[in-house]
Amino acid sequence: MFSADFLTMLVYGSLIWCTLSAIALGVMLLRDLLRGESW
Amino acid sequence: MTQDNALLAPSTGYLLLALFSILWIGLGLYWGRRNKSFEDHALAGRNVGLALGSATAAATWITSNTTMLAPQFALQLGVWGMLAYSTAAFGLILFAPMAKRIRKLMPHGYTSGDFFRLRYGRTAWAIFLVFTLFYSLTWLVSMAMAGGILLEALAGIDYVWGMTVILAVCVIYTMRGGLAAVIGTDFIQSLIIIVGIVAVGFAVLQNVSVDEIHANLSTSKPALLDVLFPAAIMAIFNNLLFGLGEVFHNNVWWSRVFAFREGVGNKAFLIGGLVWFPIPIAAGFIALASGALGVGVPSPDMVGPLVIANVLGEVGAVAIFVIVFCSLASSIDSLLAATSDLVTEDIYRRLLHPAATPEKLKKVAQTVTLLLGLGTWAVCVPRVGTLASVLFFAGPLVGAMIWPIVTGLYWRSANSVGAIGGMLLGGGAGLIAYFQIGWFVASTVGTAVSMVWVLACAIFSRSFFDWKMLKEAV
Numbered sequence: 001m002f003s004a005d006f007l008t009m010l011v012y013g014s015l016i017w018c019t020l021s022a023i024a025l026g027v028m029l030l031r032d033l034l035r036g037e038s039w
Numbered sequence: 040m041t042q043d044n045a046l047l048a049p050s051t052g053y054l055l056l057a058l059f060s061i062l063w064i065g066l067g068l069y070w071g072r073r074n075k076s077f078e079d080h081a082l083a084g085r086n087v088g089l090a091l092g093s094a095t096a097a098a099t100w101i102t103s104n105t106t107m108l109a110p111q112f113a114l115q116l117g118v119w120g121m122l123a124y125s126t127a128a129f130g131l132i133l134f135a136p137m138a139k140r141i142r143k144l145m146p147h148g149y150t151s152g153d154f155f156r157l158r159y160g161r162t163a164w165a166i167f168l169v170f171t172l173f174y175s176l177t178w179l180v181s182m183a184m185a186g187g188i189l190l191e192a193l194a195g196i197d198y199v200w201g202m203t204v205i206l207a208v209c210v211i212y213t214m215r216g217g218l219a220a221v222i223g224t225d226f227i228q229s230l231i232i233i234v235g236i237v238a239v240g241f242a243v244l245q246n247v248s249v250d251e252i253h254a255n256l257s258t259s260k261p262a263l264l265d266v267l268f269p270a271a272i273m274a275i276f277n278n279l280l281f282g283l284g285e286v287f288h289n290n291v292w293w294s295r296v297f298a299f300r301e302g303v304g305n306k307a308f309l310i311g312g313l314v315w316f317p318i319p320i321a322a323g324f325i326a327l328a329s330g331a332l333g334v335g336v337p338s339p340d341m342v343g344p345l346v347i348a349n350v351l352g353e354v355g356a357v358a359i360f361v362i363v364f365c366s367l368a369s370s371i372d373s374l375l376a377a378t379s380d381l382v383t384e385d386i387y388r389r390l391l392h393p394a395a396t397p398e399k400l401k402k403v404a405q406t407v408t409l410l411l412g413l414g415t416w417a418v419c420v421p422r423v424g425t426l427a428s429v430l431f432f433a434g435p436l437v438g439a440m441i442w443p444i445v446t447g448l449y450w451r452s453a454n455s456v457g458a459i460g461g462m463l464l465g466g467g468a469g470l471i472a473y474f475q476i477g478w479f480v481a482s483t484v485g486t487a488v489s490m491v492w493v494l495a496c497a498i499f500s501r502s503f504f505d506w507k508m509l510k511e512a513v
Contacts, residue, residue: 001264001265004249011244013317021233039083
C-alpha cells in the first residue's frame, strides 16, 4: 500500500513542480523577448 | 448535471465566456497581421523560440481530459491512476530527439504526411491519411462536445450555445492568425492552466491534509492505495503507448517541429513534457480528497469541479471554468490548424493543385479551417454521447503507426512493405483486442503486432533508403 509519506511527496511535489514550471516559462519568454528571439 | 445544480450562475459563465472570447479573437487578429504566405500561416515563419515552443507543446497536450479525466482516473484507479495519466508526458519527452532528427532530414517539410509520402510512397501515405484524419476528427469532435457539456455542467450554459461559442472562437482566431495565433494563445493558456491548478490545489490542502486523505482512503477505499492494482498497472502501459502514438504521428506535433527555429525543437518538446508531467497528479489528487471532505460524487467525470466548488465556493467554480475553457481552446485551435494544414498540403497541394501559389494555399488553409469548424459543429449538435467514445478506437490505430515512424526516421532498411503491413496488421489486431478484451490492452496489442512486422521487414530488407529523398524542395 502506498504510504502517507509517499502520497504527501507526490501531491506537494507535483504542485511545487507546476509552480516552478510556470516561473520557468515566464523567465524563458522574458529572455527570448530581450534577445529578440521569441519568434 | 443541469442548469439547476450548475456550479456557477449562467450570467457569470456568459461573462467569462465573452471576456475570454474577445481576448483570444483579438490576439488572433493581431498576430495574424504578419502572415502573408502559407508558410507564415501554417508554420509561423519557421522561427518560433524556446519559451513559446515549450509552452505550446505543454498547452496542446493539456486537453480538457487532462483537467477532468485525471481526477476521474484517480477516483477509479487511485494513486496509480494519476501516475498512469502522467506517463502521457513521455510522448512529448521521447519525441524531443525525433524533433531534432525530423528538422535535420526535412528542412523544407510541412506535415507528417510529407514524411510518409516521401519515405514510404503513396499507399502508405494514403493509409496514414485515413488513420490520422480519423484520429484528428474524432479528437476534434470529442473536444467540442466536451466543451458544450462542461460549460453546461459548470455554468448552466445551454450545450449547443457553449459548444458553438468555443468552436467559433477557436475557428475565428485560427483562421485569421494561423499557427502564430495558436502558439501565442497557447502560451497564455498554459500559464493560466498551471497557475489555476496550483492555486486550487493549495487551496484544497488548506481544508484537508494529505494525511487525512490517506487515512480516509485506507479505511473506505484501500484499493486506491494498492501498489499492485492490476487494472491501473495495465492502464499505465496502454496510456503510455497511446500517448506515444498520438504524438509521434500527428501533424499537431510535426507542424510544430517545422515551425520551431532550428535547434529549438528537441529542447522545447523535452521542456514541454517536463512541464506537463506533474499536471495530472496536481489535478487528480483533488478527487482522492472527495471522501475526506465528505463530498458526494454522483458522476465520476465531474469529481474535480464538484470537490473544488464544494471547498472553494464560487471562486473555485470560476477557477475551474477558466481552467477548462483554456484547456479546451488550447487543444481545439491546435487540431484545427494542424488538420487544415494537412488537408491543404497533402490533399489540395500534393494531389490536386501542385502549382498553387503560397497566397492561394493560405486562403485554402483558412477555408479548410472554417469547413472543419462547420463540420464539427454539425456533428456535435445532436449530442450523440457515443461519438466521443469513438476516440478510443483510435488507440490501436495510432499505436500501429509508432514503429513505421521511428524506424523510418532512423533505419535506412525500414521499408514500405513494413510500414503498410505494420499499420494494417497492428491497427486490425488492436481493434480486435479492443472488442474482445478491452480498451486497456488495445494500444498495447496494436503496437506490439506492428512492431514485430515492421522490425521483421526491416531486418530482412535488401533495400536501403536514401535520406536525401526527404529533402524535397518547396
